Amino acid sequence: MGALAESYKDTLLEPQHIPLDYGSVHTLPDSHVWLDESDESPSGVHSTGPPVIDLADPDAARLIIQACETWGVFQLIGHGIPTKLMEDVQSEAEKLFDLPVDQKMKALRSPGGSQSGYGLPPISPFFEKLMWHEGYHIMGSPIDHAKLLWPNDYQGFCDTMVHYRSQLKALTEQLIRIIFKSLNINPDEVAWLKESQGLSIGLQLNCYPPCPDPTRAMGIAPHTDTSLITVLQQSKVSGLQVFKEGAGWVLVQPVPGAITVNLGDFFHILSNGVFTTVRHRVVATRIRRLSFAYFYAPPGDFIVSPVLSKDFGEVPRYQTLSVKEYVGIKGKHFEKALSVIQN
Ligand code: OGA
Ligand code: NI
Numbered sequence: 001m002g003a004l005a006e007s008y009k010d011t012l013l014e015p016q017h018i019p020l021d022y023g024s025v026h027t028l029p030d031s032h033v034w035l036d037e038s039d040e041s042p043s044g045v046h047s048t049g050p051p052v053i054d055l056a057d058p059d060a061a062r063l064i065i066q067a068c069e070t071w072g073v074f075q076l077i078g079h080g081i082p083t084k085l086m087e088d089v090q091s092e093a094e095k096l097f098d099l100p101v102d103q104k105m106k107a108l109r110s111p112g113g114s115q116s117g118y119g120l121p122p123i124s125p126f127f128e129k130l131m132w133h134e135g136y137h138i139m140g141s142p143i144d145h146a147k148l149l150w151p152n153d154y155q156g157f158c159d160t161m162v163h164y165r166s167q168l169k170a171l172t173e174q175l176i177r178i179i180f181k182s183l184n185i186n187p188d189e190v191a192w193l194k195e196s197q198g199l200s201i202g203l204q205l206n207c208y209p210p211c212p213d214p215t216r217a218m219g220i221a222p223h224t225d226t227s228l229i230t231v232l233q234q235s236k237v238s239g240l241q242v243f244k245e246g247a248g249w250v251l252v253q254p255v256p257g258a259i260t261v262n263l264g265d266f267f268h269i270l271s272n273g274v275f276t277t278v279r280h281r282v283v284a285t286r287i288r289r290l291s292f293a294y295f296y297a298p299p300g301d302f303i304v305s306p307v308l309s310k311d312f313g314e315v316p317r318y319q320t321l322s323v324k325e326y327v328g329i330k331g332k333h334f335e336k337a338l339s340v341i342q343n
Pocket of ligand 2: 223224225280
């Protein structure tokens with residue numbers, strides 16, 4: 001187990017619950033009723049969403065940096081991930097979530113934020129209410145868990161997920177290089193990036209089952225990602241919303257073939273607060289929605305220190321600390337983690 005996974009394990013509360021057997025539930029149980037968030041009216045759900053950027057556009061780098069400042073999220077086309085591979089991931093994930101609940105339970109993940117297997121979202125221990133969600137997390141080799149799900153027929157799933165993850169890793173590292181340059185960090189001087197040894201915290205397959213009462217339920221509660229960057233493939237069904245100052249919750253409408261890219265807390269700290277770590281949530285829907293999130297972070301011992309310059313400010317807004325230390329603070333303070341390390 002990597003250092004980062006180890007520190008998640010130490011700091012997160014044990015998940016007390018397992019996903020519902022959604023196929024057998026026809027009304028929303030009390031355990032899954034979320035109160036309306038009166039301070040966060042969904043006024044912005046109809047505003048224009050984050051930008052769509054073509055990575056093949058000669059102006060892509062400038063547009064990406066602009067999106068990092070204004071939104072902390074954008075949708076990427078021209079990214080080079082083969083359509084067929086994206087479709088294969090979708091059908092392998094459908095096959096997984098279509099399994100009988102007893103079968104999925106065989107691959108139940110052990111407690112901790114970033115362990116492999118089937119279960120509730122990693123952030124669920126921070127909330128009293130349960131989310132209308134089932135997920136499957138892949139860390140390291142998917143084989144052991146996949147064998148539990150399909151004793152004789154696991155290879156297709158594993159090959160697809162491993163291939164997809166390696167393509168996403170390359171794409172993510174390409175984006176990190178672009179963003180590092182804007183921070184005046186030379187990507188070739190960052191050993192883990194040069195050697196492609198950043199930490200893939202994992203590939204999280206998310207399933208939001210059909211919900212009988214979507215307005216009172218929650219797909220994934222509001223959070224920011226404990227990553228440098230997260231790249232997400234959404235199915236055709238919309239549900240992801242991002243919080244935009246002045247607009248409220250804004251829908252990230254799926255664009256066919258696009259990958260949604262969002263920044264996490266580490267880019268926010270590195271950019272001295274100039275790049276947005278976007279707060280996001282997923283609303284429940286009447287029809288099933290799938291999404292696949294790939295989280296990428298620097299290694300646990302990487303020191304995250306705000307870059308100081310005329311553009312990014314000359315006074316550090318955040319304390320300098322290691323990735324591992326920050327993960328520990330996030331595990332304790334969750335949404336307040338950034339204010340805990342603020343100067
Ligand atoms: C996540 C997440 C968004 C989605 O897994 O952290 O925010 O659309 N997912 O499922
Ligand atoms: Ni997220």
